[in-house]
Amino acid sequence: MNARWAYIRLQSMIVKRMLANNVRSREIQQQVMRKKIQLCAESRFGREHGLKSIRTAEDFRRQLPITDFEYLRPYMDEVRNGNPRAMFGPQTRLLMFALTSGTTEKPKLIPVTDDFVKSYKRGWKIWGLKAHMDHMDLARKDYVHLAGDWQESQTESGVWCGSISGLAAETRPPIVRRPFIVPPQVGKISDWTSRQYMTLRLALPSRRVGMIITANPLTLISLANLADQHKETLLRDMRDGTISMPDGEKKSGDASFGQRVGRVSKRRCDELEEIVNRTGHLLPRDFWPELSVVGVWMGGSVGAFIPDVRKLYGESAFRDHGLSASEGRMTIPMQDESNAGLLDYTSNYYEFIPVAEFGTDDPTILESHELEEGQSYYILLTNSGGLFRYNIHDVVQCVGFEGQTPLLTFLHKGVHCSNMTGEKLTEYQVATAVREAFVDSGRTVETVMLVPVMERVPRYMLLIESQADHGVERLAEAIDARLANLNCEYENRLKTKRLLPILPKTVPSGTWTRLRNEKIADRGGTQEQYKHTFLGSSDAILDQLNLGSLARGR
Template sequence: MNARWAYIKLQNAIVSRMLRQTANSRDIQRDVLLEKVRLCADSRFGRDYHLRSIRNVDDFRRNIPITDFETFRPYVDDVRRGDPGALFSPSVRLLMFALTSGTTEQPKHIPVTDEFIRTYKRGWKIWGLKAHTDHMDLAKKEYVHLAGDWQQSQAESGVWCGSISGLAAETRPAIVRRTFIVPPEVGKISDWTARQYTALRLSLPSRKVGMIMTANPLTLVGLAELADREKESLIRDMRDGTLRLPEGCSSTTSNTLQRRIKRVSSRRIQELENIIEQTGRLLPKDFWPQLSVIGVWMGGSVSAFIPEVRRLYGECAFRDHGLSASEGRMTIPIEDESNAGLLDYESNFYEFIPESEFESDSPTVLEAHELIEGQSYYILLTNSGGLFRYNIHDVVQCVGFRGQTPMLTFLHKGAHCSSMTGEKLTEYQVATAVREGFGQLNLRVETVMLVPVMGSTPRYRLLIESHLNDDVENIAKSIDRSLAAVNCEYDDRIKTNRLRPIETKIIPNGSWQKMRERKIAERGGTQEQYKHTFLGTSDQFLTEL
């Protein structure tokens, strides 16, 4: 029996157990809560918030208010300076800080402890095992995973700061690690284009790639476009057994990657050249003919780019990456072609506020089993990294239950909502309208932004790069119609002349890339973590650029 398949069958007991225990997730969630409290009870934070006195959910809510990262920043800053006791009990081991952009100009440093990484990897294991049992051919194929670097910088204490995906990739079990043909060291290449080129150089020799995983569909679009744009260089490097690494790449990373570079068989090179001769392009749908599964975010604003990924990668199953962030994994999708996921009830403790009550001074706060199907909620997260009742600003919808456990789909970030006349446009609605608007014109989805413009009669302005100049008016009208279809309040405001139709504003080519680079430089995070918002607050950023 294939050794990998034997390992998968052995590990599948974890999946079966989780699915079986969904019937008892309420009690499990309460046990998880007390475990998270224990991890920090003997810290300065624990003393400040009387964690030792917490025995149940009521105590928890009485002692700790709803929080954001600024609540924890003073404690985290002390941990960064070498005082883990500011946030954690003595038995807790700190492994790294996950870097992510914050709502202020300062990036967030999310503590990653040994318990945090254990639960994080467990959630990914369940995701992967379920995908394998649904696609048994994967046991004989190879995988491409585009992870980040967990050693980007060091805190004052010497603890590494970076991407948690990199740490998870570096600590995979050996039997699993062999199936991933892009090694974690690729994530240490700081230049984004060079990193993607290296990933292609290492993975193109294989025609047995069965699964590719990354969070952001824009990463996959960029990877495919780079493969086509650099096809001659890639084939030349494969024929010569070479790899051009950028200046500044560390000697350790360079040596590790160079050892993995070999000449590629003439048969494979001929196959790739035949693809170019026949199609004029070099795209994943042709050079990875055995691709079975793509694991990527399918919900929220980035859902607009899924049709383009399908066009570039061909007919294969899409499995949502799951609602996850540097602060932790929250859902585990268990079916193809759905952005709904099972709440990861064994890893973190969750509370939910109805979206309609979020601005209330005393909102209703619910446990997971109390959600109502069809309703939308903000998530409050309590994890193993010292964050309690943490408002992650994600809005999700409950689309059903498995036992006592909700199935959730990500809608949008809570901050991305606009309502000049009561239309209450959300990021999710705008992303849907953009996807459908471009689709109705048989155009590929482009990066655009809708921004509110106040006036005697307000309207929304569509910011669009100049290479689409010939189509902009039709695109604006198509998105306008789609918005009216997904938001009845917007439709009503347009029909009653309380809102004027969308107008367009042409912006220079490259504006979105400049904005992306600026935000990453200001707030931290990586290219992979960056999510373009289709709904902006104003076009002031153009002046700043």
């Protein structure tokens, strides 16, 4: 038995304990709530909100309103400017700020404390241990983890800002760090394409890669396409011991990566060259033949791209990454091929609002054990980073229970909903309809956007890049039909002619890449965090694309 498998067997008690405690998660959630209160009770925020007087969930709701970042901003600004006591007690240590991706607003800086990191690492540890328990072969294989940079910038007070995944990767214990063959320093390469090239340059020499982990399936598609696009350069670099970055710069090595970059064995180079000669491509399904697990988001809008990832990465098991954000981890998937995850009830305190009541003056507030299977909810999150009863804008569905603990799937961001005529169309419904329409027509899923257009009779416009022009009318009809099956109100509006059928409109090749880069430049965040929106919030995007009144048919 190797040392890694012995470590996994020893640590697996953490997983077994969590699964056993599912029957008492209600009690544990109350303990977690009190712990979060204690962390901030001595702060200015704590004094102004009477945190010391809170004993029960009812007290908690009475003393604290449902919050967003604007409500918390005065305290968070003080923390950013060097006064952590505005939000945290004297025992709490501020380590960094996590940058949000700015899905709904401008980027926010989320305080990452020592207790926050402890909870974050614990959730990932349980995820990883359960994956190993289900795939024992991983204990003798290598891993590729695409982490970010936790030191992207600094606040005025000198605190680092960036991706918490980078901090977690840099502080792994040695026995855990050893199998990860792409070092955390790669996440510090600012150019996205160069970062991915370096990832391949360091990971391709191993044919024993057993697991690859990243959040966004589009990242995996991009990585595979880059390997194929630069196959000759990669093979030459491995034989010569060089690094030829896509920007044209060529290095004979890089001291920051030590001996990881050097000449690769002739046997491995010959094997990769044989793959190219035989298949005409250099793709993960061929160059990593022992790949067992792909850890990636499988739900929400990005789930539409999972079939393409499977084509590129082969017959591996897919394990959902879990519902996680800069604000914290919320679910831990415990089995393959499912985007349902067990609520991470030991890390944060959660409350839920039924979707139908969201935005009303006095919505029903539920604890996790009170959810109903089949119903959808908004999450309110209380974490160790000063977020209390925080509306994270995530909509989830309860798909079952383990003891008192709900199993949740991510549906969509709550702001991604369109309602011109009462159809209440959601991002999840659009992503599902698009995926089914593409797959049923035998086409690879393309990046598209459905945009609401308010005319005399409203309709949705399907924006699709010009290289996919062939057959777009039939594709639009297929998406319409699937949306009608998914949403009875949408079906009714079509039948009663209050909505016109979807109108397809082609946009120039490269449009989505340009919009992605513009959004990241404007709002911050990273390529990894970026999630394409299948449902536009308004027809303002048409002017941004220079389609204007022509696209609206005026």
